Amino acid sequence: MVIHFTCNGKPVTVDVDGDMRVLDVLRDVLDLTGTKEGCGEGECGACTIILNGKTVNSCLLYAGKLQGAVVETIEGLSGDSAGLHPIQESFLEEGAVQCGFCTPGMVLSTKALLDRHPDPSIKEIETALSGNFCRCTGYGKIMKAVVSSAEKLRDSREDGHQSGTGLGVKRG
Amino acid sequence: MTTGISRSVPRVDAYDKAAGITRYIADIPVAGVCYGKLVRTSISRGTILDIDVPELPEGFWFISEGDIPEGGRNRIHMIKEDWPVFTNSEVRFYGQTIGILVGPDREQLIALADAVRVTYREQEAAFTIEEGLACRGGALHGDDNLFADYCLVKGDPESAFSRAHRVIEDVIETGFQEHVYMEPQGITVEEQDGKIVIHASCQCPFYIRKAVAPSLNRSLDDIIVRQAVTGGGFGGKEHFPDIIASAAAVAVTKVHRPVQVIFDREEDMCYSTKRHPSQVIFKTALDSENRIIGMDIDARINAGAYESCSPVVLQRLIFSSNSVYDIPNVQLRGRAVATSTIPSDAFRGFGAPQGIIAAELHMSHIAREIGMDEVELKRSLMVSKGSRTITNGTIHETVKLHEMWQRIAEVSGWHEKKSRYAPGSGRGMGAAFYLHGGGFTGSGEQDIIKARVRMVKRDDGIVEILLSNVEMGQGLQTTFRKIAAQVLDCDYRDILLADPDTDRVPDSGPTVASRSIMIVGRLVQLAAEQLKHKLHEPGAQESEAAYTQPPGCHWDQETLQGDAYPAYGWGICVIETAVDPDTCEVETLGVWTIHEIGKAIDEAIVHGQVTGGVIQALGYGSLEKLELKDGKFFQHTMADYIIPTTLDFPGVYSELVENPYPYGPFGAKGLGELVFDGAAASYAMAVQHAVDRTVSRIPVTPEYIMELKTHG
Numbered sequence: 001m002v003i004h005f006t007c008n009g010k011p012v013t014v015d016v017d018g019d020m021r022v023l024d025v026l027r028d029v030l031d032l033t034g035t036k037e038g039c040g041e042g043e044c045g046a047c048t049i050i051l052n053g054k055t056v057n058s059c060l061l062y063a064g065k066l067q068g069a070v071v072e073t074i075e076g077l078s079g080d081s082a083g084l085h086p087i088q089e090s091f092l093e094e095g096a097v098q099c100g101f102c103t104p105g106m107v108l109s110t111k112a113l114l115d116r117h118p119d120p121s122i123k124e125i126e127t128a129l130s131g132n133f134c135r136c137t138g139y140g141k142i143m144k145a146v147v148s149s150a151e152k153l154r155d156s157r158e159d160g161h162q163s164g165t166g167l168g169v170k171r172g
Numbered sequence: 173m174t175t176g177i178s179r180s181v182p183r184v185d186a187y188d189k190a191a192g193i194t195r196y197i198a199d200i201p202v203a204g205v206c207y208g209k210l211v212r213t214s215i216s217r218g219t220i221l222d223i224d225v226p227e228l229p230e231g232f233w234f235i236s237e238g239d240i241p242e243g244g245r246n247r248i249h250m251i252k253e254d255w256p257v258f259t260n261s262e263v264r265f266y267g268q269t270i271g272i273l274v275g276p277d278r279e280q281l282i283a284l285a286d287a288v289r290v291t292y293r294e295q296e297a298a299f300t301i302e303e304g305l306a307c308r309g310g311a312l313h314g315d316d317n318l319f320a321d322y323c324l325v326k327g328d329p330e331s332a333f334s335r336a337h338r339v340i341e342d343v344i345e346t347g348f349q350e351h352v353y354m355e356p357q358g359i360t361v362e363e364q365d366g367k368i369v370i371h372a373s374c375q376c377p378f379y380i381r382k383a384v385a386p387s388l389n390r391s392l393d394d395i396i397v398r399q400a401v402t403g404g405g406f407g408g409k410e411h412f413p414d415i416i417a418s419a420a421a422v423a424v425t426k427v428h429r430p431v432q433v434i435f436d437r438e439e440d441m442c443y444s445t446k447r448h449p450s451q452v453i454f455k456t457a458l459d460s461e462n463r464i465i466g467m468d469i470d471a472r473i474n475a476g477a478y479e480s481c482s483p484v485v486l487q488r489l490i491f492s493s494n495s496v497y498d499i500p501n502v503q504l505r506g507r508a509v510a511t512s513t514i515p516s517d518a519f520r521g522f523g524a525p526q527g528i529i530a531a532e533l534h535m536s537h538i539a540r541e542i543g544m545d546e547v548e549l550k551r552s553l554m555v556s557k558g559s560r561t562i563t564n565g566t567i568h569e570t571v572k573l574h575e576m577w578q579r580i581a582e583v584s585g586w587h588e589k590k591s592r593y594a595p596g597s598g599r600g601m602g603a604a605f606y607l608h609g610g611g612f613t614g615s616g617e618q619d620i621i622k623a624r625v626r627m628v629k630r631d632d633g634i635v636e637i638l639l640s641n642v643e644m645g646q647g648l649q650t651t652f653r654k655i656a657a658q659v660l661d662c663d664y665r666d667i668l669l670a671d672p673d674t675d676r677v678p679d680s681g682p683t684v685a686s687r688s689i690m691i692v693g694r695l696v697q698l699a700a701e702q703l704k705h706k707l708h709e710p711g712a713q714e715s716e717a718a719y720t721q722p723p724g725c726h727w728d729q730e731t732l733q734g735d736a737y738p739a740y741g742w743g744i745c746v747i748e749t750a751v752d753p754d755t756c757e758v759e760t761l762g763v764w765t766i767h768e769i770g771k772a773i774d775e776a777i778v779h780g781q782v783t784g785g786v787i788q789a790l791g792y793g794s795l796e797k798l799e800l801k802d803g804k805f806f807q808h809t810m811a812d813y814i815i816p817t818t819l820d821f822p823g824v825y826s827e828l829v830e831n832p833y834p835y836g837p838f839g840a841k842g843l844g845e846l847v848f849d850g851a852a853a854s855y856a857m858a859v860q861h862a863v864d865r866t867v868s869r870i871p872v873t874p875e876y877i878m879e880l881k882t883h884g
Contacts, residue, residue: 033199034192038354039437043810046354074192088190092182095776098784099645100189101354101403107190126818135352135404136645138787139818141780
């Protein structure tokens with residue numbers, strides 16, 4: 001079926017089986033491989049994307065659901081030249097990235113949380129990230145990164161700046 | 173503020189990973205690829221009578237034992253010739269590889285694999301340590317089912333037991349553990365210029381080369397292994413990639429197209445290797461004053477159906493079974509038992525956690541029995557510089573455990589809480605002390621690995637490090653560069669260090685055994701020091717450093733006597749728990765750790781490893797239950813095998829104590845496994861205190877606590 005949706009701010013049209021997993025549409029059709037397959041059963045959160053403002057496990061979602069939807073993937077947070085989003089910067093600064101396989105999903109769950117709650121409590125952060133498994137970090141530095149990105153985003157809002165442009169972290 | 177090499181810097185791999193740019197093996201498209209699907213046995217023990225493969229569509233193949241190239245061995249070379257690549261007769265465990273179906277469509281492959289019909293003659297199988305020791309169904313290995321049977325004697329245990337006033341006995345048991353690296357196993361194998369090129373998510377590129385070459389009857393140089401970005405390993409990508417690579421490589425020699433095998437999570441959880449279950453029986457002799465005068469230890473591990481690295485895991489377990497204590501007279505027997513389960517293999521800690529958990533719980537049980545404070549009992553027996561080890565070697569370094577204890581007791585509020593929480597009050601405190609020997613056990617580094625590191629200054633002045641250890645999340649891409657940059661006095665980001673390719677790097681050994689920084693990092697430092705002298709000479713320059721045993725270390729592999737490790741990392745983990753009186757659910761209220769690893773190469777990376785290791789160990793100690801049912805793992809998805817999430821444990825307090833090691837880079841010792849070794853024991857002891865019962869196995873689940881409270 002022909003599906004029209006918005007992906008990372010751009011209109012996209014794909015012609016795929018309606019029962020193809022959204023994860024496969026992103027990875028195999030659109031070559032957006034930042035979205036990872038960790039379990040294929042909606043448990044680990046490595047395939048997290050933001051669909052119409054809410055996080056979903058793209059491994060559990062069929063392509064038909066994309067019709068008319070607005071999708072954000074990790075690739076949409078940082079353009080090749082735009083630098084990193086403040087959330088990604090915080091993940092770097094706090095040392096929250098280790099093997100990296102869970103990182104895109106973690107970053108997107110963080111973004112969806114902070115879009116809703118600019119000033120979340122620790123408990124709210126823990127709950128928002130509880131569907132994203134990480135086996136390397138023990139979550140300590142990830143929690144710090146979320147707290148620090150919330151502060152950063154609040155500061156930039158107060159300063160009247162738009163989020164999404166680099167704050168000095170360059171590709172290593 | 174931290175200065176020098178310990179000062180944290182941004183990780184070199186983090187930008188691309190956070191941006192989603194990094195390509196893992198499953199993210200890299202391969203032109204003309206055939207996917208591979210392993211066809212496996214559906215019984216645990218017996219004989220294959222017939223394999224009926226459905227008619228295959230054009231472009232699909234079934235590859236099995238008969239497809240191994242002429243002269244190739246149907247045995248995967250691990251530590252020795254080990255698992256068969258494919259079986260067409262003897263079945264030793266459920267899920268053993270019969271063949272590999274390859275073809276261009278993954279869904280069709282699954283359907284075809286399901287349609288393969290295999291007829292068996294089934295045989296009675298042994299699954300547990302006890303069944304293995306009893307040779308249930310007849311011996312699987314030799315005539316006694318023992319892959320290894322070791323004895324150690326320190327002092328005069330016989331005399332100690334004859335003088336004993338009383339003997340305290342214990343049986344401590346641990347279960348399987350699944351690695352759950354976030355990225356499942358994956359490899360791509362292809363032919364390039366007459367050679368076989370293997371791209372693998374792996375820890376040990378040279379292991380894969382060694383494993384695959386004999387099966388193809390090709391020279392080592394004909395096999396090239398290139399590490400793909402690796403999304404976690406924890407030991408699970410030490411030997412297991414050999415298994416997949418061997419099957420896929422045979423397929424490539426037959427179909428002459430690239431073959432890619434990517435496991436889905438269920439396949440990974442069902443059929444990849446696990447941590448060895450263990451059973452350690454302690455008998456401790458006490459004199460009339462309740463002083464410990466001798467110990468008898470009988471340690472058994474469930475090795476599974478093939479030997480793999482089980483004897484070496486067993487060695488580390490038994491060498492760790494006195495943990496940080498200097499017990500005067502000890503006799504020990506250790507056995508690696510063959511059973512019809514998937515071969516157990518490497519997992520962070522490599523036997524040490526099982527030995528340390530047993531030692532810590534047993535010591536706490538002795539303290540309970542004799543009415544002594546468990547920490548005071550442990551502190552009265554702690555090793556110090558010059559102490560004799562269980563292998564009659566020597567502790568060569570200053571041991572700082574007493575000052576570390578003072579510190580961690582203070583920050584955790586140990587004394588106040590310990591006196592406030594009466595045993596059985598529902599609140600509990602646990603403290604585990606532990607050590608971890610850095611590098612390969614015994615003379616492995618010197619006699620087997622013989623690590624080499626090369627460093628080059630290219631024509632254009634850029635410096636490149638060439639070695640075979642991999643980045644898998646633990647930070648080596650950054651820490652190796654930092655070591656070289658510190659010597660060369662340059663920016664670490666200006667140094668090149670590619671993911672290893674066996675065709676262009678020397679063999680600096682596998683990424684295992686907490687050896688990468690202590691052993692290989694030291695060679696990076698030495699190679700950089702040599703290169704520094706030539707840095708301003710024109711043209712390309714090169715340096716190389718090779719491992720040599722630190723002076724004063726002696727080891728006899730035949731008798732297992734001497735210095736099992738040249739140096740140790742040391743740790744203490746304190747845990748506070750609250751146990752719900754009705755549901756027996758445990759809330760962990762605090763986790764405090766202190767570690768001595770010589771010198772941190774990067775503090776942020778070290779604290780990340782500490783927290784990650786501690787939380788993984790808390791999963792092992794409390795949540796991660798993996799049971800066998802008729803030889804199959806009962807839990808096989810992330811929904812039923814539970815690993816810690818953000819909701820399960822509080823933040824981990826992590827402090828470091830310096831004690832530079834003269835033969836490590838800038839004083840650094842091993843880290844990665846040490847931080848896994850203590851938390852499970854600490855958790856078990858905290859629960860033990862809270863419910864005033866003797867905990868003797870992990871994981872300590874609410875069901876187990878309920879059982880303890882009901883039956884004592």
